[in-house]
Amino acid sequence: MKFLALVGRTFLRFLEATGRFSLFAWYTLRHTFSLPVYWRQIGRQAVDIGYYSLPVVGLTTLFTGMALALQMNAGFSRFDAANAIPTVVALGITRELGPVMAGLMVAGRIGAAIAAELGTMRVTEQIDALVTLSVNPYKYLVVPRFLAATLLMPLLVLIGDIVGIFGGFLVSVYMLDFNASHYITQTWEYLEVHDVTSGLWKASAFGMIVALMGCYNGFNSKGGAQGVGAATTNAVVSACILILITNYLLTGILFAS
Amino acid sequence: MHRNAPKIALEGVIKSFGSKHVLRGLDLEIAPQESVVVIGGSGTGKSVLLKSILGILTPEQGSIKINGQETTNLSGRAYDDHLAKFGMLFQGSALFDSLPVWQNVAFKLLQVQRMNRKDAKARALDTLAQVGLTPDVGELSPSELSGGMQKRVALARAIVADPEIVFFDEPTTGLDPIMADVINDLIVKCVKDRGITALSITHDMASARKIADRIAMLYDGKIIWEGATKEIDHTDNPYLNQFIHGRADGPIKMQVHRL
Ligand SMILES: Nc1ncnc2c1ncn2[C@@H]1O[C@H](COP(=O)(O)OP(=O)(O)OP(=O)(O)O)[C@@H](O)[C@H]1O
Ligand SMILES: [Mg+2]
Numbered sequence: 001m002k003f004l005a006l007v008g009r010t011f012l013r014f015l016e017a018t019g020r021f022s023l024f025a026w027y028t029l030r031h032t033f034s035l036p037v038y039w040r041q042i043g044r045q046a047v048d049i050g051y052y053s054l055p056v057v058g059l060t061t062l063f064t065g066m067a068l069a070l071q072m073n074a075g076f077s078r079f080d081a082a083n084a085i086p087t088v089v090a091l092g093i094t095r096e097l098g099p100v101m102a103g104l105m106v107a108g109r110i111g112a113a114i115a116a117e118l119g120t121m122r123v124t125e126q127i128d129a130l131v132t133l134s135v136n137p138y139k140y141l142v143v144p145r146f147l148a149a150t151l152l153m154p155l156l157v158l159i160g161d162i163v164g165i166f167g168g169f170l171v172s173v174y175m176l177d178f179n180a181s182h183y184i185t186q187t188w189e190y191l192e193v194h195d196v197t198s199g200l201w202k203a204s205a206f207g208m209i210v211a212l213m214g215c216y217n218g219f220n221s222k223g224g225a226q227g228v229g230a231a232t233t234n235a236v237v238s239a240c241i242l243i244l245i246t247n248y249l250l251t252g253i254l255f256a257s
Numbered sequence: 258m259h260r261n262a263p264k265i266a267l268e269g270v271i272k273s274f275g276s277k278h279v280l281r282g283l284d285l286e287i288a289p290q291e292s293v294v295v296i297g298g299s300g301t302g303k304s305v306l307l308k309s310i311l312g313i314l315t316p317e318q319g320s321i322k323i324n325g326q327e328t329t330n331l332s333g334r335a336y337d338d339h340l341a342k343f344g345m346l347f348q349g350s351a352l353f354d355s356l357p358v359w360q361n362v363a364f365k366l367l368q369v370q371r372m373n374r375k376d377a378k379a380r381a382l383d384t385l386a387q388v389g390l391t392p393d394v395g396e397l398s399p400s401e402l403s404g405g406m407q408k409r410v411a412l413a414r415a416i417v418a419d420p421e422i423v424f425f426d427e428p429t430t431g432l433d434p435i436m437a438d439v440i441n442d443l444i445v446k447c448v449k450d451r452g453i454t455a456l457s458i459t460h461d462m463a464s465a466r467k468i469a470d471r472i473a474m475l476y477d478g479k480i481i482w483e484g485a486t487k488e489i490d491h492t493d494n495p496y497l498n499q500f501i502h503g504r505a506d507g508p509i510k511m512q513v514h515r516l
Binding site: 038117121124125126128129130131132133134135140 | 308311313337340341343344345347349351352353354355364365368369414
């Protein structure tokens with residue numbers, strides 16, 4: 001009996017959290033498409049989320065591309081298919097690893113920062129102060145982060161794609177004795193626009209997830225420094241899990257044929 | 258007193274957090290351009306009272322009227338109009354640490370009234386001067402200020418946009434006695450010159466005597482005493498007497514272990 005009660009209670013709490021999150025997402029969307037717009041805030045977030053994430057995303061995809069080339073070489077050389085390495089690296093990076101790795105890194109960098117900042121603003125009553133100053137905290141705090149992450153993640157991933165493919169190129173040419181121009185033609189030849197755009201759609205969805213989880217957890221944090229810590233952890237963990245699940249679902253949808 | 262048309266009228270306000278009953282049927286009326294001070298022990302719900310009037314917290318029951326209009330359950334444009342009437346000094350200052358001091362003060366001017374930056378800054382620096390802060394403080398970040406300076410910045414932010422009603426949640430706590438008196442004078446001046454209605458909370462009886470037209474005492478979720486400031490020394494209310502004389506013995510029991 002006790003066990004059933006526990007299951008019931010957990011389930012109810014899950015439903016409640018889902019409901020609250022849905023409401024939060026709905027408010028965010030509604031305020032995204034209504035006036036006033038705080039351009040200065042949007043610009044600030046764009047720089048923070050887009051520009052300052054470049055090194056992290058670049059390094060991640062660079063080494064991912066390099067490792068991918070090495071692994072593929074180990075596998076393909078067993079049945080004499082090393083020629084396929086450029087194509088596999090390009091597809092792997094643009095379709096899967098670019099967006100997913102960038103998404104996870106940005107979840108760690110941006111999701112945590114958003115949750116910690118908004119959480120601190122919540123527990124120090126800065127969000128209440130915003131309200132009393134007649135500024136809607138969704139518009140002023142949530143929407144700029146949401147927009148910046150959703151719109152700039154694809155750009156970040158596009159750059160990440162290029163860097164990742166370049167990583168594969170470096171390893172292939174300097175360690176696996178590939179011919180450089182041959183590698184480049186192979187990549188161009190077999191890479192389709194859809195491979196890249198599908199990854200960019202994913203990136204946008206991941207940016208949305210990171211911003212929403214960060215803002216939601218920060219917004220609802222309570223209880224001082226400890227509460228802010230918990231909110232930050234929740235934001236990062238839930239964003240990472242959601243990114244992986246969404247990635248699977250989107251892969252199914254985008255490549256359904 | 259203008260009992261007929263109160264600026265703020267609370268009736269039977271009830272607010273709980275879970276099983277914790279904070280306000281238990283609170284009644285309070287404040288006339289236009291009156292300065293009322295609410296006193297009461299720590300944790301009795303004074304800050305909750307202010308936040309309930311602002312609508313940051315929603316009471317479970319009761320009526321809160323501003324200018325005769327019911328304000329519990331406002332939303333959208335009506336809620337914005339409601340908030341536009343208020344200035345609020347938060348107990349913990351609640352300054353935005355991502356913005357320099359002058360932008361904190363000018364926040365409403367810049368973001369809501371869309372004043373141009375030069376004028377907004379001039380007005381912010383002017384208000385900072387009124388609370389005894391020099392223009393160079395305006396360029397600092399709030400985290401670079403002492404607690405007392407933060408309080409004064411928060412005070413400047415509360416009054417800069419000429420609100421009709423200002424709430425001061427412990428405006429002089431953490432200030433030295435001289436600066437506390439400067440702030441008291443400033444609050445009195447705001448009420449007299451600008452015609453604002455002020456509701457303040459303080460533990461500092463000297464400050465209460467100076468800024469209040471009327472004093473109300475909150476205890477156990479209700480206003481148990483209210484009257485003109487000069488009456489507080491001639492009352493036989495045992496709770497009020499204990500509070501203003503700061504005695505440990507009396508009807509108000511603190512939840513502490515005696516050594
Ligand atoms: N958001 C909240 N969630 C839960 N409980 C709260 C919340 N805000 C206030 N309380 C509780 O309500 C009670 C009154 O709090 P309040 O901050 O109004 O006290 P106060 O009278 O302002 O005290 P002080 O003089 O120390 O500032 C406290 O016991 C507090 O624990
Ligand atoms: Mg308080």
